[in-house]
Amino acid sequence: MKLQPTIPAIAGQEYMLPCLNKQIFGFECPGCGVQRSFWLLLDGKFGEAFLMYPAIYPLILLLLFLIADRFIRIRYANTISITLMVLSVVSILTNYIFKLI
Template sequence: MNLFLVGDLDKYMLPCSTKKYLGFDCMGCGIQRSLALIYEGEFIAAFKMYPGIYGLLLLTIFIILNIFVKFKYSTKIITITAAITVATIIISYIIKITTH
């Protein structure tokens, strides 16, 4: 059983300055809620909330792991994973702002 529920975590999340002052979502809107959903085991909901979340997690884990264990093609792996993740974030953001 989880210590916190997603609803409990909402009070600890940082507000989006772009949304607050300019009135529209930024490319990072949804990351915190998506991580909270992953924490709760809601993996599909986390992807729907922020499609780039799994690429970001994979990239972060690989970079941290690469600090301790050096991989032969780590630069290429990081570059390709980062490019795919950034493309996913940009495409999902464009879809989000054009459909809402």
């Protein structure tokens, strides 16, 4: 049974982009759910955001690290960014494989 979290009525949600892959081919792409997950995070529903798109947290960590790295000199920044990128890709692919099953 797949859990479908309720999405709050936040201004701007009606402007979400539809998944063209799902509309054309009938199955979800690896990025399906990231917009809804982001809106759930903004609404403070962290568990529901994870259920919607588990890769949201590694992606946010990567984004925050890359922003911080632009302003602060971080030792081993290259190794940390590569590790976060690999973690993000693995979590996206794992989520996608579980959606297909």
